[in-house]
Amino acid sequence: MGGGGEQFNLFVILFVRCGSIGWVIWALSVVALALMIKFCLDIRRKTILPGDVHAVIRQHFEVKQYREAIELTANEPSFLSYILHASLSEATHGYPAMERAMEEAAEHRTTVYLRRIEILNLIGNIAPMMGLLGTVWGMILAFFQIVEKGGTPPPGELADAIGIALVTTLEGLLVAIPVLGIYAMLRNRIDALSSEAIVASQELISAFRPGTKKA
Numbered sequence: 532m533g534g535g536g537e538q539f540n541l542f543v544i545l546f547v548r549c550g551s552i553g554w555v556i557w558a559l560s561v562v563a564l565a566l567m568i569k570f571c572l573d574i575r576r577k578t579i580l581p582g583d584v585h586a587v588i589r590q591h592f593e594v595k596q597y598r599e600a601i602e603l604t605a606n607e608p609s610f611l612s613y614i615l616h617a618s619l620s621e622a623t624h625g626y627p628a629m630e631r632a633m634e635e636a637a638e639h640r641t642t643v644y645l646r647r648i649e650i651l652n653l654i655g656n657i658a659p660m661m662g663l664l665g666t667v668w669g670m671i672l673a674f675f676q677i678v679e680k681g682g683t684p685p686p687g688e689l690a691d692a693i694g695i696a697l698v699t700t701l702e703g704l705l706v707a708i709p710v711l712g713i714y715a716m717l718r719n720r721i722d723a724l725s726s727e728a729i730v731a732s733q734e735l736i737s738a739f740r741p742g743t744k745k746a
Contacts, residue, residue: 552665553699556658560706563654567713570648574717579610579724585731588615592735597622611728613640618736626739633736637729644721648714655711662703669696 576582584607591600597619604616617636621628673692 550665550669550695550699552661552668553702556661556665556699556702556706559654559658559661563651563658563706563710566651566654567710570651570717571713574644574648574720574724576724578608579721580728580731581609581611584609585611588612588735592738610637610640610725611731614728615732615735618732622739626736626741629736629739630733633729633732637725637732641721641725644725645718648717648721651710651714651717655707655714658706658710659700659703662700665699665703666696669693669699672696 584603588600588603588611591597591603601616601619604612604619614633614636618629618633621632670693673689673696676689676692
């Protein structure tokens with residue numbers, strides 16, 4: 532019975548008595564959760580370097596079906612197709628122009644990915660600050676309670692007020708820690724997969740390098 536009561540009290544403190552700032556933090560957590568799920572689905576190997584698409588493009592290159600490769604990369608939305616299409620579109624200007632176009636396209640698309648997930652970094656930094664704001668405000672109210680009680684409030688009431696004030700800091704950390712962890716993971720995933728896609732693209736367009744015999 533005691534354990535159940537403690538759990539119920541903790542639930543009440545975290546979700547009922549946390550105050551308006553606490554509710555803002557929980558709202559941020561819901562937004563962050565939705566964004567994390569979306570970004571984890573959007574930023575993965577299937578959308579950056581899909582193996583099946585890579586294999587089909589390689590086959591087009593091996594039989595010199597460059598027009599088909601251009602059409603495929605123009606309609607396929609992956610990172611690999613995007614940078615390859617930019618590169619192949621500059622084929623008439625020579626290999627240096629192709630390589631430069633590929634690098635610029637890769638930098639642009641990588642920047643787009645990083646800007647999208649930056650909102651997680653923002654939430655991860657705002658949440659603990661909101662928690663600290665709630666704690667400071669709660670402590671101010673607790674000290675005013677001391678004044679109203681003539682300097683000697685009941686210790687239980689004062690401890691309760693201070694405890695609830697500290698809850699917002701806990702809530703902020705509970706939101707910030709996983710959000711910043713997922714943000715770091717997504718950044719690493721973007722760096723790793725985009726670099727791998729660039730290497731794959733360079734390998735494919737190397738057939739256009741002067742002095743290289745095309746298959």
